[in-house]
Amino acid sequence: MKTPRFNFWGLFWGTLALLYFFVPMYGTLDFSLRMQKGIISLRAYQIVLADPNFVESFLYSATMGIITVIISILIFLPTTYWIYLKLPKLRPVVEIITILPFIIPVIVYVFGLIRTFGRPPFRLTLTATGTDFLMIGGYVVLSMPYMFRAIDVGMRSIDVRTLTEASQSLGGNWFQTLVNVILPNLRIALLSGALITFATVIGELILADFLFRPALGPYMTSIGTTKAFEPAALTIMSFALTWVCLGLIQLVSRGDTSQQLTGR
Numbered sequence: 001m002k003t004p005r006f007n008f009w010g011l012f013w014g015t016l017a018l019l020y021f022f023v024p025m026y027g028t029l030d031f032s033l034r035m036q037k038g039i040i041s042l043r044a045y046q047i048v049l050a051d052p053n054f055v056e057s058f059l060y061s062a063t064m065g066i067i068t069v070i071i072s073i074l075i076f077l078p079t080t081y082w083i084y085l086k087l088p089k090l091r092p093v094v095e096i097i098t099i100l101p102f103i104i105p106v107i108v109y110v111f112g113l114i115r116t117f118g119r120p121p122f123r124l125t126l127t128a129t130g131t132d133f134l135m136i137g138g139y140v141v142l143s144m145p146y147m148f149r150a151i152d153v154g155m156r157s158i159d160v161r162t163l164t165e166a167s168q169s170l171g172g173n174w175f176q177t178l179v180n181v182i183l184p185n186l187r188i189a190l191l192s193g194a195l196i197t198f199a200t201v202i203g204e205l206i207l208a209d210f211l212f213r214p215a216l217g218p219y220m221t222s223i224g225t226t227k228a229f230e231p232a233a234l235t236i237m238s239f240a241l242t243w244v245c246l247g248l249i250q251l252v253s254r255g256d257t258s259q260q261l262t263g264r
Contacts, residue, residue: 005179018146020256022194025214025236025239028235028236029232029236030227030233032044032045032229032232032233032235032236033230035229036048037066041231042167044229044230044232044233047230047233048230048233049232050262053158053219054138054219054234057214057215057216057218057219058216060213060214060216061201061202061208061216061217062198062202062217063203064135064139064215065139065171065197065198065201065202066130066134066138066198067136067253068136068143068197068198068201069194069197069198071136071140072140072144072193072197072252073147073190073193073194075180076148076193077178077183077190078152079188080094080148080151080155081096081155081160081178081182081193084155084160084161085160085161086231091152094139094148095148095152098144098145098148098149101143101144101145102145106206106207107206107210108142109138109207109209110138110206110207110211111210113134113137113138113207113211114210114211117130119263125162125211126238127226128213131211131212131213133205134211135208135211135213138207139197139200139204139207142200142204142207143196143197143201146193146196146197146200147193147194147197148197149193150189150192150193151186151188151189151193153189154185154186154188154189154190155186155189157189158182158185159199160182160184163177163181163182163185164166164177164182166181167176167180167181169220180198184206186231191248193247195245198245199242199245202217202238203216203217203218203238204217205217205218205220205221209221212253220234220242244256
């Protein structure tokens with residue numbers, strides 16, 4: 001039996017990567033706790049959480065994120081399912097289309113939205129409701145690389161055609177097959193795509209800023225121009241929210257794996 005070799009360079013680069021990530025985070029955390037001179041306190045966090053503008057902007061961005069996640073799933077789940085089932089040759093074309101948000105700068109995209117939907121016959125930017133609809137559409141486009149690829153990876157891990165044929169042999173139609181058979185097998189993929197989509201909406205700045213909507217990104221930018229400790233507290237809070245979501249994904253995926261192994 002061979003003894004495992006000590007991988008010095010693997011340990012070195014892994015430690016260096018951890019230090020590169022956690023040292024700045026520790027510095028930000030330490031700075032956010034020193035708003036009161038000589039005292040470690042949560043004063044900066046209390047000020048942020050008590051700010052009605054923060055509550056309003058966070059609730060607005062969270063609402064936009066949830067709506068974007070729902071619409072993205074309604075669009076890309078049946079689309080990806082139909083591509084795998086009936087149009088596999090179309091998959092490379094869809095991959096190219098969904099990667100366009102990585103190629104086209106957001107500033108170009110938002111000016112295109114304003115030029116197209118800010119004048120007749122649409123004129124959506126004249127009202128807050130119309131601008132919100134425009135923002136949701138923009139968020140769906142910006143997040144489609146993440147949602148499509150999350151669903152695509154989930155589809156690869158299951159036998160779509162066999163599951164569909166088995167469902168139809170038992171009398172299920174297309175809608176029943178998608179909801180009752182395909183969807184439960186894509187829980188982890190959908191959750192991953194939903195998390196990334198939600199995080200994209202929460203942290204997005206340019207689209208909300210140029211459309212003049214009270215989102216969290218413009219709020220964080222504006223507060224960073226006049227204050228020092230509160231932006232650091234907001235940074236730590238955003239990372240904490242992300243880690244909580246990642247932890248939830250791990251719990252769900254672990255439970256799903258356990259269920260598959262035990263059959264319960």
